[in-house]
Amino acid sequence: MSQSPHMSIASAIVDSVNNSDNNHSAKNTNEQLRATIGKVVCVGRNYAAHARELGNEVPTSPMLFMKPASSVVSMRDGIVRPNPEQFGETHYEAELCIQLSADLSAATIEQAKQAIGGVTLGLDLTLRELQSKLKEKGHPWERAKCFDGACVLGDWLDPQAFADFKNVHYQLTINDELKQDGDSALMLFPVYELLVNISHAFSLQAGDVIMTGTPSGVGVLQAGDALMLKLGAHQWQTHVA
Numbered sequence: 001m002s003q004s005p006h007m008s009i010a011s012a013i014v015d016s017v018n019n020s021d022n023n024h025s026a027k028n029t030n031e032q033l034r035a036t037i038g039k040v041v042c043v044g045r046n047y048a049a050h051a052r053e054l055g056n057e058v059p060t061s062p063m064l065f066m067k068p069a070s071s072v073v074s075m076r077d078g079i080v081r082p083n084p085e086q087f088g089e090t091h092y093e094a095e096l097c098i099q100l101s102a103d104l105s106a107a108t109i110e111q112a113k114q115a116i117g118g119v120t121l122g123l124d125l126t127l128r129e130l131q132s133k134l135k136e137k138g139h140p141w142e143r144a145k146c147f148d149g150a151c152v153l154g155d156w157l158d159p160q161a162f163a164d165f166k167n168v169h170y171q172l173t174i175n176d177e178l179k180q181d182g183d184s185a186l187m188l189f190p191v192y193e194l195l196v197n198i199s200h201a202f203s204l205q206a207g208d209v210i211m212t213g214t215p216s217g218v219g220v221l222q223a224g225d226a227l228m229l230k231l232g233a234h235q236w237q238t239h240v241a
């Protein structure tokens with residue numbers, strides 16, 4: 001019985017979300033998903049090509065921001081954008097996401113490796129025009145990054161399948177056109193180093209999600225867009241309302 005209580009909580013969460021096909025209810029799925037998450041920590045500009053496409057400098061330490069658990073929705077339930085007339089364009093950012101199964105504070109690489117409980121793809125949805133205005137003023141980004149539905153997550157997969165996260169390849173296709181092609185080998189700050197770095201800035205807790213940053217190719221979501229996200233042999237389909 002060496003399994004930690006956190007590990008068993010995380011396993012139960014993975015099972016409950018993955019087995020929700022029977023008698024599926026969007027409300028229950030999202031409530032279960034959110035109930036597991038304390039905070040979502042996002043990494044900005046973790047791929048040099050994406051930093052450059054938005055005219056940003058390539059950072060020398062991870063640039064962090066957060067989304068609240070209330071922004072999380074399951075990819076199974078589709079994407080609902082804030083009203084474009086009121087809030088402007090919503091951009092997609094496909095990202096490799098990690099869920100922790102143990103707490104991490106000032107962690108070592110080995111502790112970070114042991115704390116990964118689930119892996120999936122997610123969409124860090126961003127009100128880009130609003131974000132640009134906030135950036136110009138030097139204001140925080142919450143209004144552009146934290147709205148309900150702003151963190152879209154796939155089903156959690158077993159981390160054993162992602163040996164050391166060295167060459168994890170993933171893709172986002174929209175309406176059959178390849179938009180983003182990500183490879184963890186191109187991360188400026190790789191997965192374990194990220195977890196260590198974040199855990200030295202503030203504590204991470206079991207259930208917390210890390211969105212590890214987006215590769216280049218971000219763009220605008222339009223009503224009716226059909227999205228396909230692929231991670232190895234796994235794929236998810238979702239659409240924009």
Ligand code: ZN
Nearest residue numbers: 093124213214
């Ligand atoms: Zn992002």
